[in-house]
Amino acid sequence: MGKGVAKREDKAWKKVQKAEKRKAALGKVHADDKTTQSKSSEGHAKVAKATGDQRYMNKLFASLSIEETEGPPEIAQEELDKMTEAAKERHLFLHEKAVAAYHEEKARKKASAWKMLHKEDKFGFMSVADIIKEEPMAVTAFRSSKTFKNANGLGSYSCMWNNSGSMILTTGHDRSVSLWRPFAVNGLPARKLKGHKGWTIQACFSPDDKNICCCSSDEMYIWDPTNGTLKAEWEAHDAMINGCQWSNTGRYIVSCSNDLTAKVWSAKKAISKGKKGAAVVHHDEEDEEDEHKHHKGVPAEFTLPMEGERGHSSAIIKAAFSHDDSFVITAAKDNLLIMWNLKTKGCKDRVFQGHQEAVLNIAINHDSSRMASCDNSGMIIVWDPKVETPVHMLHEHTDICYVVIFCREAKEGRGRIISAGHDGRILVWNTYEGTLIGETKSQHSSWITSAHMDTSNLKLITAGMDSKLIIWQSLPPAPKQYEWVERAVRFFKKLERGCRL
Incomplete structure (x- = not known):
């Protein structure tokens, strides 16, 4: 024991x-x-x-949303307005550093992804990299990625990306032009340009994104999108203006009207003579006889048709320039398309007949090898500008077709057309074969009035009479028998959208 x-x-x-x-x-x-x-x-x-600067950059990086961000963070104009000059200068300097770092990081990830994805298919088909390169031609449908509500009052008439893909403008029933920064704000326009006489029917960016041209009632306006100042305003037609467009070279602006004419304006003359620096005045129906009179100081370069020449017999709805500004195509309610040669001072070249009802829209592709038009019956016609007879007649829409646009393709002889309208369908067509590639069901509660594709061919925007502005992301098809191809394409698209891995 x-x-x-x-x-x-x-x-x-x-x-x-x-x-x-x-x-x-x-x-x-x-x-x-x-x-x-x-x-x-x-x-x-x-x-x-x-390292205060680095913390600031990290904060900017943290603000990037996986679902919504397509690029580096933007600078809020309201925040800049509150700063002193010294603070503003430092803020802009830090922002530039953050943006540069963002693009450097994105390029590094993209290069890494290409290295990983670029492998040969052992079955003898295309490599993943080749499939991704062909993706703009292969897109068959779109997925809604973001929606803005109350875009322009009771309805939106037009929408457009700028060339850099960072800003959208919309026009509509509320007599204003709304500028949106879709990847930096949530549901509110960055700026509204007000002071138009009537509904803003159409607006477009200049090729260098430094100016916006807009038509409202019988007047034309040119705005500065950076600070919202009115550069020019002039009375352009004797009746309602239905559309306007900036030429691809930035030299001309075309407008078309119910007065049966289309006019081509020199952009430089319009800015210099069209009441430069005018103050913005809000128009009301009862004060049209005030000091803010119409300004007629801008002479048109060409009036189509020329004096003594026969043109359209009904209201001209749309007009479009060729890629080199050699000709203009006008579409009207008389079911006709007319080509006007700008090299011969606006003489009539060809008349395109094929529509049975009023032509509502016209589009020309990036090399002017094809045109597309749509009408009140929903029919779409594809044309060769050198031939007056239709190349393809597409009858898939069951109601009025308002939208027909081309996607800019990298390869010659290939391309897509996107159409939409009253039946709520967004259709994708093969330009040269005239076949239907795919369809997306619209999420608008009313008909679609306008659409535009950005320069990267990845983001489509649509605007409708429900005042919604919807951004659509392209959905590339992958071979169903190869799951690794589908995963690879999805992975690459995440990188394109700026997602963090």
Whole structure:
């Protein structure tokens, strides 16, 4: 018994000694931790003080939303207005650094993705990289990625991306032009340009994104999108203007009207003579006879038709320039399309007949090898500008077709047409074969009045009479038998949208 008790006591004593050693070790660890934390906090304070710029950049990076962001963060104009000049200068400098770092990081990820994806298909088909390169031709449908409500009052008549893909403009029933920064704001326009005489039927960016041309009632307007100032305003027609467009070279502006004419204006003359620097005045029906009179100081370069020449017999709805500004095509309610040669001072070249009802829209592709028009019956006709007879007649729409646009394709002889209208369908067509590639069901609660595709061929916007502006993301098809191809394409698209991995 004595040996057993002694053994237990010895064991208990060793346990106590072990506990004391552990306690002493833990105390030392805690002391070391406190010292480390103290040193660490001092170091962090020094680092934080020395790297304020980096923290600001990190904050900007953190603000990038995976679902909504397509590019680097934008600068809020309201925030800049509140700053002093010195603070504003520092803010802009830091923002430029953050944007540069963002693009550098995105380029690095993209290069890494290409390296990973560029592998040959062992079955003899295309590699993943080749499939992605062909993706703009292969798109068959679109997925809604963002919706803005209350775009322009009771209805939106037109919408357009700028060339850099960072801003959208819409026009509509509320007599204003709304400018949107879709990847920097949530549901509110960045700026509204007000002061138009009537409904804003159509507006478009200049090729350099420095000006906006807009038509309203019988007047034309030119705005500066950066600060919202009115550069020019003049009375252009004797009746309602139905559309306007900036030429691809930026030299001309065309407008078309219910007075049976279309007019081509010099952009430089319009800005210099069209009441430059005029103050913005809000028009009301009862104050049209005030000091804000119409300004007629801008002479047109060409009036179509020329004097003594026969043109359209009904209201001209739309007009479009060729890629090199060599000709203009006008579409009217008399079911005709007319080509006007600008190299011969606006003489009539060809008349295109094929529609049985009023032509509502006209589009020309990026190399002027094809035209497309749509009418009141829903029919779409594809034309060769050199031939007066239709190339393809597309009858898939069951109601009025308001929208027909071309997607800019990288390869010659290939392309797509996107159409939409009263039946709520967004259709994708093969330009040269005249076949239906795919269809997307609209999420508008009313008919679609306008659409536009950005220069990357990845984002489509639509506007409708429900005052919604919807951004659509393209959905590329992948071979169903190869799941790895589908995963690879989805992975690449995430990188294109600026997602973090």
